Amino acid sequence: MKKQRRQPYRRRKRKASLYNYLVILMILVILLTFLLAAKWYFQKPDDPVSSPAGTSQIKLNNLASPNAVLVRLNSDGTGEIMAQRNAAERIYPASLTKIMTAILAIENIDDMGQRLEVPYDFFPYLYEMDASMAGFEPGETATAEALVYGIILESGAECCLALADLIAGSEEAFTGLMNDKAEELGMTDTHFSNTTGLHDTNHYTTVSDLAVLLEYALKNPEFRKIFTSSYYTVEPTNMHPDGFTMQSTLFENLGDQNIKGGRILGGKTGYTDEAGLCLASLAEVNEEEYILITAHAAGSHETEQYHINDALTTYGQLEK
Template structure:
C-alpha cells in the first residue's frame, strides 16, 4: 500500500510539473507515435546508400530536417539556380501577360555554352508567364537570360538581386553569379540552402503553379502559331518518383559536368509534404539517372 502511495505521489508531482511548464523533454521534440516514426525514418534514410554527395530531406510545413548528408558542403547548383530566377520573376512582375521580345544577343551569348533551351527563337514576342514555364520545365537558359535582362537590365545586376534575396531568406552559404546555373567557380550553394529556397518559393502560389506543372503549351506567337509545347525534364521519371503511399508534386533537375546530377523534388506522403534536395551524383544524361534513383529510394523510406 505504501509503495502504491509513493507511485501515486510521483505521478501527481510529474503532472504538476508539466502543468507549470516543467520540461522533461526539449520543447522542439514532439510527443506521441509521430516522434518514434520520425526518429526511425531518420535512421533508416541516413543509413541508406545514396549516390549523391549531398542530400537534405525536410518536412515542408515545419522545416524539420529528416535527413542530412553533407548538407552544408559547398556544391555547384547547376540548373537548380533557376528556382531563384523564376521566384524573383513571379515576385517582381505584376502583369505576366505582357509580351516581350526575345533579343538576338541572348542567343549569341548561349551559342558557345551548350546550355539547355526551351525553344523560343530570336525575334519572337513571348508572354512573360511563358518564360517562367520555359525556364522551369525544359530548363531553358534563354528564358532565364531574358527575365534577368527584363527585370534588372543585365544578368550581372540580376545576380545582385538573387544574392540579396538569398540573404533575406536565410541562405547563408550561397553566391549566385548568373541566372542559369551555367558553371562558374564562384557560383555556389549548399543542399541546405537550396532546401530553404524551395521551401520559401513554394509559399508563392504563382511559383507553386509553375513548379508542379509537368507539361505546358505557350501562347501562340508569330514564330510558333500553335504555341510551343514545353515538357518537364522529369516527364520520363514521374511514375518512378511517385511514392508508394503518396504523390509526386513537382521537381527541378540540374546538371553540369562539375555539378553532377542534381534534383530538387516535392512530394506528398500520407498527407505530409516533403522537400528533397540532392546534388553531386556522378553521372550525366547518358548514364542511369542517379539523382532520380536517390529520390526514389529515400521517399520509399517515409
Template structure:
C-alpha cells in the same frame, strides 16, 4: 394702419405681430442652416473614412502576402543517409516541423546547376509587373547560350514572348534563354537581376549560397548547399504561381509568328518520373539540374499523410541515379 378717412394711424399691436412673424422666420431659417450643415459634415466624415479605408487596403500589405521561411533545425541530430543513396550531397526535410530528418553533407558547398532556376523563378515572380508583359528575344541573349551548349526553351531571335511563357520556359525545359530573357525584361540586365537573387538569398538567411547568373551555368563563385536549396524550394512553393509552375508537367507557350502553334514545354523532372512511384507518397514537383562540374541534381517536394516534405539530391554522375535517390529517400526515410 389707416383710419376711415384715409389718414395714417400707427398701431403698436399690428406692428408687434408683424415683427414677431419676421423674427420667427429668421429663427426657423437659422435652424434649417444648422441642420443642413450638420448633415453635410456627416457625409464628409463618411467619405473621408471610406477614402482612408480604401487607401490602407491598397497601400499596406497584409501578412498573408508576406512569405517567411525559417531555416530548418536538427541538421546535426539527423540520420545519415546509408550507401544506397549515391548522391554526394542530400537532405530530407519535414516541412511541418521544419526539421531535417536525414542528410549527407547537406551544409557543404556544392554547385547547384539548374536548380538555380528556382531562385530565378522566385525573383521574377516577385518583381514582374504582369504575366502578359512582352519581351523580344535577341541574338545577344541566344548566341552565348548556344556556344555554351546551355539548355534552352526554344525561343527564337526576334520572337516576342510573354513573361508567363518565360517563367514556364525557365522551369519545365530548364531554358537559359528564358531566364536571361526574364532578367532583361524585369531588371534591364542579367547582372542587375542576379543582384536581386543574392539579396533574396540574404533575406532568406541562407548559410552558403551565392549566384553569378540566372541559369546555373558553371562558375566557381556560383554555389549553394543541399540544405540552402531545400530552403529556396520551400520558399518557392509558398507562392501559388511558383508552386503551380514547379508542379506542371507540360505547358504550351503563346502562339507567335515564329511558332504558330506555340512551343510544347515539358518538365525535365516529370519526363523521368510519374510522381507516384513511391507507395503512399506523391512527388508533387521540383527542378532538375546538370553541368559537368555539378553532375546531376534534383530538388523535389512531396506529400504523405497530409504532410509535406522536401528532398534534395546533388552530385550524382547518372541522371537516373539522382531520380532513384529521390525515390529511395522518400521510401526509406519518411516516417
C-alpha cells in the same frame, strides 16, 4: 656457475614477457582506435538525423548523391529537417539556380500576361556554352508566364536572360538581386554569379541553403503551380504560329515510376559536369509534404538518372 647461467636466462625471459605485454597493449590501442573511428564514421553529424517520433529513421548514406537534405513541410509553412548528408558542404547548383531566378521573376513582374521579346544578342553565347533551352527562338515574343514555365520545366537559359533583362536591365544586375534575396532568406553559404547555373567557381551554394530557398518559393501560389506542372502549352507566337508544348524534365525522366503511399508532385533537375546530377523535388507521402534536395550524383543526361532514383529511394522510406 649454474647461477651465472640462469641469470641471463631469467633476464631474457623477463624481457620477452615485457615485449609480449607491449605487443598486446599496442594491439588493444589499435583496436580501440579502429572502433572509435568506425563509430565516428557511422554517426558523423552529416549522416541521417533522427526522425520525429512515430517515424522510422531515414537513411541517406546509400544514395548516389553525396549531398542531400530531406525536409518535412509543416502546416504553418515552416520546414523540419528529417535527414541530411553533407548538407553544409559547398556544391555547384547547376540549374537548381533557376529556382531563385524563377521566384524573383514572379515577385518582380506585376503582369505575368505581358509579352516581351526574347533578344537575339545572347543566343550565340548560349549556343557556345551548350546551355539548355526551352525552345524559344531569337526575336520571339511570348508572355512572361510562358518564360517562367520555360525556366522551371525545360530549364530554358534563354528565358532566364530575357526575364533578367526585363526586370533589372542585365543579367549582372539581376544576379545582384539574387544575392540580396539569398542574404534575406539566411542562405549563409551561397553566392550566385549568373541566372542559369552555368559553371562558375564563384557560383556555389549548399543543399541546406537550397532547401531554405525552395521552402520559401513554394509559399508563392504562382511558383507552386509552375513547379508542380508536368507540361505547359505556349500560345501561338510570331515564331510558333501553332504554339508549342514544354515538358517537365523531372516528369519526363520519372516516367511511370512513383512512390507507394504518395506521389512526387514536382521538381527541378540540374546537371553540369562539375555539379553532377542534381534535383530539387516536392512530394506528398502519407498526406504530408516533403522536399528533397540532392546534388553531385555521378552520371549525365545520357546515363541512368541517379538523382531520380535517389528521390524514389528516399521518399519510399517515408511509407507507413
